[in-house]
Amino acid sequence: xxxxxxxxxxxxxxxxxxxxxxxxxxxxxxxxxxxxxxxxxxxxxxxxxxxxxxxxxxxxxxxxxxxxxxxxxxxxxxxxxxxxxxxxxxxxxxxxxxxxxxxxxxxxxxxxxxxxxxxxxxxxxxxxxxxxxxxxxxxxxxxxxxxxxxxxxxxxxxxxxxxxxxxxxxxxxxxxxxxxxxxxxxxxxxxxxxxxxxxxxxxxxxxxxxxxxxxxxxxxxxxxxxxxxxxxxxxxxxxxxxxxxxxxxxxxxxxxxxxxxxxxxxxxxxxxxxxxxxxxxxxxxxxxxxxxxxxxxxxxxxxxxxxxxxxxxxxxxxxxxxxxxxxxxxxxxxxxxxxxxxxxxxxxxxxxxxxxxxxxxxxxxxxxxxxxxxxxxxxxxxxxxxxxxxxxxxxxxxxxxxxxxxxxxxxxxxxxxxxxxxxxxxxxxxxxxxxxxxxxxxxxxxxxxxxxxxxxxxxxxxxxxxxxxxxxxxxxxxxxxxxxxxxxxxxxxxxxxxxxxxxxxxxxxxxxxxxxxxxxxxxxxxxxxxxxxxxxxxxxxxxxxxxxxxxxxxxxxxxxxxxxxxxxxxxxxxxxxxxxxxxxxxxxxxxxxxxxx
Numbered sequence: 017x018x019x020x021x022x023x024x025x026x027x028x029x030x031x032x033x034x035x036x037x038x039x040x041x042x043x044x045x046x047x048x049x050x051x052x053x054x055x056x057x058x059x060x061x062x063x064x065x066x067x068x069x070x071x072x073x074x075x076x077x078x079x080x081x082x083x084x085x086x087x088x089x090x091x092x093x094x095x096x097x098x099x100x101x102x103x104x105x106x107x108x109x110x111x112x113x114x115x116x117x118x119x120x121x122x123x124x125x126x127x128x129x130x131x132x133x134x135x136x137x138x139x140x141x142x143x144x145x146x147x148x149x150x151x152x153x154x155x156x157x158x159x160x161x162x163x164x165x166x167x168x169x170x171x172x173x174x175x176x177x178x179x180x181x182x183x184x185x186x187x188x189x190x191x192x193x194x195x196x197x198x199x200x201x202x203x204x205x206x207x208x209x210x211x212x213x214x215x216x217x218x219x220x221x222x223x224x225x226x227x228x229x230x231x232x233x234x235x236x237x238x239x240x241x242x243x244x245x246x247x248x249x250x251x252x253x254x255x256x257x258x259x260x261x262x263x264x265x266x267x268x269x270x271x272x273x274x275x276x277x278x279x280x281x282x283x284x285x286x287x288x289x290x291x292x293x294x295x296x297x298x299x300x301x302x303x304x305x306x307x308x309x310x311x312x313x314x315x316x317x318x319x320x321x322x323x324x325x326x327x328x329x330x331x332x333x334x335x336x337x338x339x340x341x342x343x344x345x346x347x348x349x350x351x352x353x354x355x356x357x358x359x360x361x362x363x364x365x366x367x368x369x370x371x372x373x374x375x376x377x378x379x380x381x382x383x384x385x386x387x388x389x390x391x392x393x394x395x396x397x398x399x400x401x402x403x404x405x406x407x408x409x410x411x412x413x414x415x416x417x418x419x420x421x422x423x424x425x426x427x428x429x430x431x432x433x434x435x436x437x438x439x440x441x442x443x444x445x446x447x448x449x450x451x452x453x454x455x456x457x458x459x460x461x462x463x464x465x466x467x468x469x470x471x472x473x474x475x476x477x478x479x480x481x482x483x484x485x486x487x488x489x490x491x492x493x494x495x496x497x498x499x500x501x502x503x504x505x506x507x508x509x510x511x512x513x514x515x516x517x518x519x520x521x522x523x524x525x526x527x528x529x530x531x532x533x534x535x536x537x538x539x540x541x542x543x544x545x546x547x548x549x550x551x552x553x554x555x556x557x558x559x560x561x562x563x564x565x566x567x568x569x570x571x572x573x574x575x576x577x578x579x580x581x582x583x584x585x586x587x588x589x590x591x592x593x594x595x596x597x598x599x600x601x602x603x604x605x606x607x608x609x610x611x612x613x
Contacts, residue, residue, distance in 0.1 A: 037074030082307030102176030136210035150389020237326030255365035262296030263516030297348035312363035377409025377535030378488035390475030407461035410537030418461035456494030456536020463531035494536030
C-alpha cells in the first residue's frame with residue numbers, strides 16, 4: 017500500500033469503479049429486447065485498464081469471469097497501435113477470443129485528453145446468430161461452421177464512424193434482426209454509460225491517479241487472494257465426473273477429470289485426463305474452462321475479494337488442447353454451457369476433499385437450455401430461448417437451495433406472463449417435483465418441472481440438458497439426486513426423450529422438462545425428524561420416501577412423527593447397510609451402471 021497515500025480515497029475509488037460496472041449491467045437489463053438478457057440476464061459487464069487487464073467485473077454471470085480478459089487480450093494484440101477514440105470492437109469467434117457464437121463481445125476504449133486510459137467491456141448472449149437451428153445453440157451440431165455467424169475481432173465503429181458493412185452482415189445472417197440489433201445497441205448503451213461515469217472519475221481524481229488506482233485495485237485483489245489461499249491446506253486432490261453423452265454418441269459417457277494442487281499462496285487446476293473433444297456441440301473453450309475453475313475456488317474464499325485480474329494471477333489453469341476442456345477447430349461449441357457447469361460440479365468434488373466443511377454436493381448439472389423457433393403464417397420469425405436451473409446440493413450446514421440459479425449461471429427465471437405474451441406458448445405447469453432431491457442429513461434442493469404447450473403451426477425444439485444417466489453426486493454419506501427427464505405430451509403419450517434433442521414440433525405439442533435433484537450431504541438417517549415432517553407437509557418428500565430414505569414414519573392424520581416407529585425403522589435401515597457405508601465420500605453410479613440405466 018506504499019503507493020496509496022490516502023487509503024480512504026482508494027476505497028471510495030474501488031467502490032466507484034465497481035459501481036460503474038454494475039450500472040453497465042443495469043443499463044443492458046433496462047434497454048435490451050430479448051428475454052434471455054432482460055429476464056435470464058445472460059450477460060456480463062466489466063471495466064479494464066488500457067492494457068486489457070480486467071479491473072472490475074459487474075453484476076451477473078461468474079461463468080463469464082474468464083471470458084472478458086481472454087477476448088480483450090486478442091483485441092489489444094490485434095489492434096495494437098490502432099485503438100482510437102470513437103472505436104467500438106466486436107467479436108464472437110470461439111477460436112479467436114470468444115466462447116460460443118451467441119455470446120457477442122463489445123469493447124469501447126475510453127480516452128481522456130487523447131490518452132487511452134481504460135476499456136468498457138460487455139458480453140451478451142444473443143437469441144440468434146444464424147446457423148442451422150433457431151437460437152444457434154443446438155447440441156447436435158458437429159462443427160463450428162453449422163452454428164452461425166463467426167465474427168473475428170473487428171471494429172463495429174471506427175473513429176466514431178459506424179461500420180455499415182458489419183451491421184448489414186449481421187442483419188442478414190440472423191433470423192430476428194430487430195431483436196439482435198436492439199440487443200447490440202443495449203451493449204453500446206452500457207459502454208456509453210461507462211464512458212460518461214468513468215470520465216467523471218477521471219475529472220475528480222486525475223488521469224494519473226485513476227491509472228494508479230486501477231493498477232492497485234488489481235494488486236489488492238491479488239494480495240487478498242494469496243492471503244486467503246495461504247490459509248488453505250496444502251496438497252493435491254482429484255475428482256472424476258461424467259457427462260451423459262454429447263447428443264451424438266448416446267452410449268458414450270464423457271469424462272471430466274480435475275486435479276487441484278495447492279502450495280503456499282497459489283493453486284493449480286489441471287484438467288489433464290478429461291475426454292478428448294467430442295463430435296457434439298458441448299466442447300468448451302479454454303476461457304470458459306478458466307472461468308469455472310477460478311469461479312469454483314473463488315466461491316470458497318472470503319466474500320470481500322474483488323473479482324478481477326488479481327484473482328487469476330493466483331490460480332493457474334491447465335487444459336490440454338483438443339480436449340473437451342480446451343477445444344480446437346473445427347469443434348462445435350454452441351451448447352458448451354453444459355460442460356462448463358458440469359466442470360463446476362467436478363471442481364466442487366475435489367474441493368470437498370480439501371474443505372469438507374465448506375462445499376456442497378452436486379447441483380442439477382445446470383443449466384438446461386430450451387429453444388423453440390420458427391415462423392408464423394405470415395413468415396414472421398419467433399425464437400424463444402430460456403435457461404432453467406434451480407437445485408443446489410446439500411451443504412455441510414443446511415439443505416441445498418431450490419428454485420435458485422446455478423452458481424455459475426446466476427440467472428433469473430423468465431416470467432410466465434411475459435413468456436405467454438411474447439411467445440406462441442402456454443406454460444401449463446411450473447412446480448417442484450417430490451421425491452427427486454438427494455436424501456441426506458442435509459438434503460439436496462428439490463427440482464422443478466415446466467410444461468410448455470406450443471401454439472403456432474410448427475417449430476424446431478432444441479433442448480440441452482444432462483444428468484440423465486450420471487446422477488448428481490452426494491457427499492459424505494448423502495445420496496445422489498434423482499435424474500433429469502424430458503417428455504413429449506406427458507398427459508397423453510408421455511413419450512420420454514433423450515437429454516439432448518433437436519426435433520420438429522407441431523401445434524398443441526407439450527414438452528416437459530424436469531431438472532435433476534441436488535445431491536444430499538451426510539447420512540440421511542441423521543436428518544432432524546422435524547425437517548422431514550416439514551418436507552412431507554410441503555409435498556417435497558412423500559410419506560413413503562420419508563420412511564424409505566430417512567427412516568421417519570409420518571402420521572399424516574395428525575401430521576406428527578411416530579417416534580417409536582421411526583427409531584425402529586432407522587435401526588432396520590442401518591442393519592441393511594454395508595459396514596463401510598458411512599465412510600463413503602460421495603455416492604455415484606459407475607459408468608457401467610449408468611449405461612444400464
